[in-house]
Amino acid sequence: MNLPWGHNPDERSRARGRAADLALGMRFAFTGGREGWTRVLLTAVGVGLGVALLLLTAAIPNALSVRYEREAARTDVTFSSKRIPKADDTLVIADVDTDFRSGTVRGRALEAEGPRAPLPPGVAEFPAADEMVVSPALKKLLESDSGKLLRERLPYRVVDTIAEAGLIGSAELAFYRGADGLAPLIDNSRIARINGYGDPDPAGQTTDPVLLLLVLVVFVVLLMPVAVFIAAAVRFGGERRDRRLAALRLVGSDSRMTRRIAAGEAMAGALLGLLFGTGFFMMGRQLAGSAEVFGVSGFPSYLTPTPLLALLVAVAVPAAAVLVTLLALRSVVIEPLGVVRAGRPARRRLWWRMLLPLAGLALLYPMIGQGREGGEFNQYLVTGGVVLLLVGVTALLPWVVEAVVARLGSGGLAWQLAVRRLQMSSGTAARMVNGIAVAVAGAIALQMLFAGIDDDYTRSTGQDVSWAQMEVSLPSGVPVGPAAEKLRGTTGVNSVTPYSEGYLGDRASDPDVVAMMTVGDCTALREIATLPSCADGDVFAVHDAVSDGDFDIRKLVPGRQMYLDPSYTGSPRSREIPWSVPQGLKAAKPRAGLLANVDRGGFLLTPKAMESVLTPGLTGHGYLRLDESVEDARDRVRTTTAAIDPLAEPVTWASTERSGRFQTIRTGLFVGAACVLALIGASLLVSQIEQLRERKKLLAALVAFGTRRRTLSLSVLWQTAIPIVLGLVLAAIAGLSLGAVLLKMTATPISVDWVGVLTMTGIGAAVVLTVTLCSLPPLLRLMRPEGLRTE
Incomplete structure (x- = not known):
């Protein structure tokens, strides 16, 4: 009678036997004396570093979600054309953001209109007109010597700090200040009346397939080196372990039992690594909570791993440790009298190693040429293809190292020691650099992809930064002349070109014809148009301006009634100031000036020709040329601007600007890459120390026989340099191949950013060189005669 598995006594006894073998291996891991504990601790530290980064990755979705929710909860702009009437639950709020050096300071001015006005998240009570509530990071900055310029710009008394609920990061610079008299200025685009925070009608963003592809590839590329390092860490102390397993064979265990015991040892190190990683x-x-990387910060509460992903890490790491150990022991014959690995090993096969990258290319091939037109990329094919290509690097590198070192010739003593060691254990050397090779290959591919699609997400602003480096926009009613004088007196400002600007319509409401009105002195007007002659009191009509489109300004005969600041249906009512086209108009020719490729049309007026009734319908603008050699010149301009009027807006000009979502992904890559590089460096150092510890007696014996320490140190450097050079060459080839495929998938012409390729390769080499130099002090200690002592 056949019983199902679990009811058969033989099956149950075999299962108990396997469990007992695993348990015995775990006991050996912790009862092997100082050597055993050292081996387990090294494995646990290596695995723990990888687990920590995996848990960090598992926490990223929650961190992004919380960050988005907090940003949405404090949203105070609804983009609605519907005006909210004043009530006891309304608040007038003004956007008073400012920049300080390379960062942005989020600022809001608040005027509560009733006892039930909504408080911003994280704020306990409204500040008075001369008070402000600030984020902890801004408070620290204002109290420091480096915040002197910002203190001049924000001369309000700090009465409280913004709680965590009102901030998106611990390093965010933000403030809320009290204000009076904002209600009459609500028509200003930076001032609104609200009765609650948060967007009541959030609009969904269209998914960009290329950006989704970027996110997917970034995650795979950042996590692959982590998986490789964990797989390498569970094999620490492999040679010593195999000698112990030979002793077990001598006392009666068979080969399968021996492998299960080895798997138990690896599982013990992995489980301890889980604890270390959690710590x-x-x-x-x-x-x-106190770190900021590339302008991104968070709070500890953000980093809470998704339970399902955390459980997956907890299960996958020990399982991977057992699997890697069993696979590694397939090529090792453990006999009672020793380990058959000291002899010449069988040559590695190339054919199956080539199948991995070829299979990866096969998975990616169906999406070549898809671009944005073909919809979203298949995430499973993308993930599988990229993983197989990068795993192919780890499979090919041992074969490449073995094939190259087998052909290396004679040289100095240090060279010979290094080459002989690599010829005997090329697999160990390859494992050490596998992680860095995978990281560099992925980084090169991403660099190519980012460089290839950068133009799609970067647009020209049209601003000519050779003409001006900053622009100051003044609120309506602030005279431009006195403001320009104050700006000219600011340290670091070479010149200021001021204008008052507005728009004319042929009707007071919903005009068919719109023309621009610009007021400035003759010097300023000559910057934006070619004038026949100019004297204060002249009025010019700009003929044939491209910016006027099909409209011909010659049709506006003198005496024609126009309206400055016309109103439009659905928008707040404007001033609709009447103005008649004057007699004696002079013709002017357009000239590109303020914006590099855009001319300025409409009417140009000198100050005496402007009637005072027009002033409310015009806004002042100052265009500034800066002395870039003056330290903090831009911040000095911002401080002067705040003194002119708190609602004046200084803007730094740039010739191009990037898509916000594209820039966010790029920043995320830099943050993730910084974490992975830190892991790579730490794991490589642990791996290097483990390799040196394995050879402690050999190194001590060579020194005892008269080998110079310098020679041994150079041999260690050569042992690191040869595999890393081969690994980086293979990584460059794999990275260029993957990058080319990704560019073809996005329907982008293939181009290689050689500076980026060399930079990524150089960073990888620098990490390895730094780790090698850090391992020299332990190496010198291991060369002492005490290294020959044994237990």
Whole structure:
């Protein structure tokens, strides 16, 4: 009678036997004396570093979600044309953001109109007109010496700090200040009346397939080196372990039992690594509250891993440790009298190693040429293809190292020691650099992809930064002349070109014809048009301006009634100031000036020709040329601007600007890459120390026989340099191939950013060189005669 599995006594006994073998291996891991504990701790540290980064990755979705929710909860602009009437639950709010050096300071001016006015998230009570509530980071900056210029710009008394609920990051600079008299200025685009925070009608963003592809590839590229390092960490101490397993064979265990015991040892190190990784993650989680990487910060509460992803890490790491150990022991014959690995190993096969990258290319091939027109990319094919290509690097590198070192010739003593060691254990050397090779290959591919599609997400602003470097926009009613004088007196400002600007319509409401009106002195007007002659009191009509479109200004005969600041249906009512086209108009020719490729049409007026009744319908603008050699010149301009009027807006000009979502992904890549590089460096150092510890007696014996320490140190450097050079060459080839495929998938012409390729390769080499130099002090200690002592 056949019983199902679990009811058969033989099956149950075999299962108990396997479990007992695993348990025995775990016991050996912790009862092997100092050597055993050292091996387990090294494995646990290596695995723990990888687990910490995996947990960090598992926490990223929650961190992004919380960050988005907090940003949405404090939204105070609804983009609605419907005006909210004044009531006891309304608040007038003004956007008074400012920049300080390379960062942005989020600022709002608040005027509560009733006892039930909504408080901003994280604020306990409204500040008075001369008070402000600030974020902890801004308070620290204002109290420091480096915040002197910003203190002049924000001369309000700090009465409280914004709580965590009102901030999106611990390093965010933000403030809320009290204000009076904002209600009459509500028509200003930066001032609104609200009765609650948050967007009541959030509009969904269209999904960009290329950006989704970027996000997917970024995650795969950042996580692959982590997986490679974890797989390498569970094999720490492999040679010593195999010698112990040979002793077990001598006392009666068979080969399968021996492998299960080895798997138990690896599982013990992995489980301890899970504990270490959790501890590392918790420490890093607390540090996240005070760290800022590429302008991004968070709070410890953000970094809470998704339970399902955390469970997946907890299960996958020990399972991977067992699987990697069993696979590694397939090529090792452990006999009672020793380990058959000291002899010449069988040559590695190339054919199956080539199948991995070829299979990856096969998965990606169906999406070549798809671009944005073909919809979203298949995430499973993308993930599988990229993973197989990068895993192919780890499979090919041992074969490449073995094939190259087998052909290396003679040289100095240090060279010979290094080459002989690599010829005996090329697999160990390849494992050490596998992670860095995968990271560099992925980084090169992403660099190519980012460089290739950068133009699609970067647009020209049209601003000619050779003509002006900053622009100051003044609120309606602020005279431009005195403001320009104050700006000219600011340290770091070479010149200021002021204009008053507005728009004319042929009707007071919903005009068919719109023309621009610009007021400035003759010097300023000559910057934007070619004038026949100019004296104060002249009025010019700009003929044939491209910016006027099909409208011909010659049709506006003198005496024609126009309206400055016309109103439009559905928008707040404007001033609709009447103005008649004057007699004696002079013709002017357009000239590109303020904006590089855009001319300025309409009417040009000198100050005496402007009637005072027009002043409310015009806004002042000052265009500034700066002395770039003056330190903090831009911040000095911002401080002067705030003194002119708190609602005046200084803007730094740039010739191009990037898509916000594209820039966010790019920043996320830099943050993730910084974390992965830190892991790579730490894991490589642990791996290097483990390799040196394995050879402690050999190094001590060579020194005892008269080998110079310098020679041994150089041999260690050569042992690191040869595999890393081969690994970086292979990584460059794989990265260029993957990058070319990704560009073809996005229907982008293939181009290689050689500077980026060399930079990524150089960073990888620098990490390895730094780790090697850090391992020299332990190497010198291991060369002492005490290294020959044994237990």
